Amino acid sequence: MSGKLIVIEGLDGSGKATQAEALVRHLTERGERVRKVSFPDYESDSSALVKMYLRGEFGSKPDDVNAYAASSFYAVDRYASFKKDWADFYNGGGIVVADRYTTSNAVHQCSKLPREQWEAFLNWLFHYEYDLLGIPAPDRVIYLQVDPAVSQRLMTGRYHGDESKKDIHEHDLDYLNRSRAAAEYCAAALGWDTVDCTRNGVMRTVEDIGTDVLALAQRS
Numbered sequence: 001m002s003g004k005l006i007v008i009e010g011l012d013g014s015g016k017a018t019q020a021e022a023l024v025r026h027l028t029e030r031g032e033r034v035r036k037v038s039f040p041d042y043e044s045d046s047s048a049l050v051k052m053y054l055r056g057e058f059g060s061k062p063d064d065v066n067a068y069a070a071s072s073f074y075a076v077d078r079y080a081s082f083k084k085d086w087a088d089f090y091n092g093g094g095i096v097v098a099d100r101y102t103t104s105n106a107v108h109q110c111s112k113l114p115r116e117q118w119e120a121f122l123n124w125l126f127h128y129e130y131d132l133l134g135i136p137a138p139d140r141v142i143y144l145q146v147d148p149a150v151s152q153r154l155m156t157g158r159y160h161g162d163e164s165k166k167d168i169h170e171h172d173l174d175y176l177n178r179s180r181a182a183a184e185y186c187a188a189a190l191g192w193d194t195v196d197c198t199r200n201g202v203m204r205t206v207e208d209i210g211t212d213v214l215a216l217a218q219r220s
């Protein structure tokens with residue numbers, strides 16, 4: 001009896017951590033056995049290569065590390081987390097809510113490749129992580145769609161206006177725009193559930209978005 005894996009996906013600063021936490025709270029209140037995981041797992045040594053990459057040790061631009069290499073850094077971090085932390089809970093029937101997952105590689109690494117290579121890349125990615133590494137495939141992916149101008153404001157707010165705190169992804173607006181195109185492509189092509197988090201150029205409230213997220217999660 002394997003459990004359920006619900007992934008909260010979205011571009012940088014779209015509210016993934018906030019909604020993953022809210023969803024765990026809502027499901028717990030309803031008596032479900034549920035826990036949250038988040039990626040990258042910065043607390044673990046398994047994220048060492050991700051940290052080196054995001055700090056720019058392999059090059060100051062995201063494009064300096066190709067989609068397959070960068071994806072591998074993130075994939076092994078997920079493998080380590082699954083093996084050490086949540087395999088037993090999941091295999092025992094628990095519900096796991098993930099703040100980012102393999103789907104983040106889809107969003108952030110597709111954008112490094114020409115569009116005609118996206119399908120082949122995605123096939124490779126999911127085969128690699130779910131079939132070869134053997135970590136679970138999600139039962140549902142909930143994509144938090146946020147107007148890019150709004151998410152940039154949220155992120156600048158989080159760093160209290162200090163632009164130097166942003167990592168190499170967050171700094172590169174062109175890259176972020178390409179990631180947005182990739183995210184919309186993935187949401188459509190892979191059957192992700194999209195929650196529109198903005199109304200008239202402003203963010204909906206956490207509670208309001210959370211209601212939609214819970215409704216989708218309960219359909220899984």
Ligand SMILES: Nc1ncnc2c1ncn2[C@@H]1O[C@H](COP(=O)(O)OP(=O)(O)OP(=O)(O)O)[C@@H](O)[C@H]1O
Pocket residue numbers: 010011012013014015016017018019154155157158203204205206207209
């Ligand atoms: N609906 C909302 N309205 C206003 N602010 C929000 C909302 N959701 C999240 N925030 C705030 O926006 C910021 C980014 O949210 P959060 O950390 O949850 O996003 P994230 O997608 O996990 O970000 P990252 O991609 O950087 O990990 C936080 O400061 C959070 O408190």
Ligand SMILES: [Mg+2]
Pocket residue numbers: 016017099
């Ligand atoms: Mg986050």
